[in-house]
Amino acid sequence: MNRHHIVCVALMLGLMGWPAAHAAKLTVFAAASLTDAFSEIGKNFDAASGNTTVFQFAGSQALRTQLEQGAGADVFASANTAQFDPLVKAGQLSSGQTFARNRLIVISPRGSAAVSSLADLAKPGVKLVLADKTVPVGDYSRKTLDLISKAGTYGSDFSARVLRNVVSEEPNVRQVALKIQLGQGDAAIVYVSDVTPSLRPDVRTTGLPTRFNPLASYPIGVLAASKxxxxxxxxVKYVLSSDGQRVLKKWGFVGAK
Structure with a gap:
């Protein structure tokens, strides 16, 4: 982050009524897919505010469970509302705001020819890696497969045939991507934002048509028990600001609006 941006963020935080003298240590629970974007946002925010922001990245479902069991955090950023809204209803979390959106993409090892099209996901013998169905990206992936089946493009049983090829179900999306990077599967479904600069040399991508690939919405909110x-x-306001949104878009997310 250059000096100009630090000054701009500092001025913005001042307008928010947040003087540097009130610097605090923040704990942010965030979906694994946010690792790169939020790490950069955190550095920028801390440089301007004097805060120290510590992140806990994991599958949203795991973070929700930790919060329900009393884990201490100040902010929760989830990859879907299904893991966010129950905490709001329980009074543990403020009503959220959508701060980013995402889409799915198929990845496969760059040196493998097993999967070169969407239809190939259903070929017998293909080794597919997905996130567990309780993980937001795992849920989104299965819904996308259902949409493809209903369209009939590859047959009404496309989803069932693809799911028979699943050889591993991972606890978060970064673990899914890592399996493919290490060549431990023929294909996987991840978020577009997970095709990071460090991953790109090792994988090929196959796009999903927009009609089968609805935007995934990410909500963020403050924990009621935050100190x-x-x-x-x-x-939260910084994440929603033009600077925060710029970083999210840099890492492959679609803006909040």
Whole structure:
């Protein structure tokens, strides 16, 4: 982050009523797919505010369970509303705001020819890696397969044939991508944002038509038990600001609006 951006963010935080003298240590629970974007956002935010932001990245379902069991955090950023809304209903979390959106993409090892099209996912013997169905990307993946089946493009049993090829179900999307990077599968479904600069040399991508690939919405909110509510609100506002949105788009996310 250059000096100009630090100054701009500092001015923005000042307008939010967040003086640097109130610097705090924040704990942010965030979906694994946000690892790169939020790490950069956190550095920028801390440089301007004087805060220290610590991240816990994991599958949204795992983070929700930890919060329900009393884990201490100030902010929760989930990859879907299904893991977010129950915490709101329980009074543990403020009502959320969508701060980013994402789409799915198929990845396969660059040196493998097993999967070169969407139809290939259903070929007998293909080794497919997915996230567990409780993980947001795993849920989105299965819904996408259902949409393809209903369209009849590759047969009404396309989803069933693809799911028979699943050889591993992972606890978060980064583990899914890593399996393919290491050549431990023929294909996987991940978010577009997970095709990071470090992953690109090792994988090929196969796009999913938009009609089968609805946008995944990411909500963010402040925990009711936060001991640093003012700083937590400032972090959320920064994520939603033009600077925060710029970083998210840099890492492959679609903007909040």
């Amino acid at each position: 640093n509510a003012e700083a937590a609100q400032a972090f």
